[in-house]
Amino acid sequence: MAVLLRPLTLFQWGKEVITTHGTAVPATEKIAVENIGFTPLDELYRPNLAKGYMLPHSANETPIVRGTTWKVSDQPLTFNQHQRWLSMAIVGGVSAVGVADPWTWTYTRNILADPTPDSFTLERRLSDGTLFNDNEWAYAMLKEISWTFEENQPLKFSAEGFARRIQSSTLTAAQAMPIIDIPPAPLCKVWLDATWATLGTTLLSGQVRQAEVTFKTGFKPIILMDGRTDLDFATHVVDGNEVGLELELTVLLTKAQYDAQKTAAEAGTLRAVRLLVDGPTADRSITFDMLLKYDVPTFFEVDDDEGQVQGVFKMRESTDGTNLFKVSVENGIGT
DSSP states (O other): OOOOOGOOOOEEEEEEOSTTTTTTOOOEOOOSSOOOOEEEEEEEEEESSSSSSSSSSSSSSSEEEOOEEEEEEEEEEOOTTHHHHHHTTSSOOOBBBBBSEEEEEEEETTTOOOOOOEEEEEEEESSSSSEEEEEEEEEEEEEEEEEEEOOSOOEEEEEEEEEOOEOOOOOOOOOOOOOOOOBGGGGEEEEESSSSGTTTOOTTTTTTTEEEEEEEEEEEEEEOOOHHHTTTOOEEEEEEGGGGEEEEEEEOOOOHHHHHHHHHHHHTTTEEEEEEEOSSSTTTTEEEEEEEESSSSOOOEEEEEEEEEEEEEEEOOSSSOOOOOEEEEESOOOO
8 A cells, every 4th residue: 555655745836816815826836845734724513402312412513614724834945935925924916126137026014004915826745656635725825924043054934824725636737946045044144223214234243143033914814704605714804903023133242232222122212123144146135124122121131152141132013103024035036
């Protein structure tokens, strides 16, 4: 008996038409990840009608809802595909700027408007080498995405999303993997300033040990009484109360840095932070720009790191009334 072989698993995706989220489309590209975990949200209602059965329910089980959550964890970022993830999380409908390689994709979360994210159809194939199971999930978008910068690691990201229920599918044939261009995390540089206009002015040179950025999109699936026979969610909304941005910087402390950031924390001063990661090859980069304030308006944690004093700067979303979060990717993809 041949069993399904994990190394033969593959994942693909295609971007759906932004005006018809949830209408499945053929894949256009393989997804450069190690794994995607899918969890069904389907629920079966089990009433306990008085039938005289010595059972906890009366065998009248009825499906009442369908849907899926999905997740990727600690995946190495590749420049030539990361714009897809950003379009599901920050804002949709973005086009590349440029006339040839390198192209620039810029995703800016507008706090004054609906971000209209892109949705994707995800495909998965499980195979034993001869036979296979093909499935797809339409209306896939993200609830949260995070990036981690750690010693002796590549730049990694994790993402959590939702999608409609699992469906049988025919895998879209002959799709290619993007060119893999994974950046080592030590190629990151960090600037810490006070306003959006001065982003990228004050470099934290010789200080930053680790960083983690987490963005909560605010996107949610919504069930509507629309007579949907598939019992799935009808549409998505953006909940402004669920939008969030968090940053943790682990920094080797100088006296000047200690004093400056302690003062900023206590005063509730805006922090304009830029993280820039260049690629191992030319004309590849990703830039994170964000406005934040210290999470707690007081003294921050200090600890020991190889005999040095380090501080953990914990910040969360804030704004000057216009700006919040922007991510730009420079890669070789024009469409």
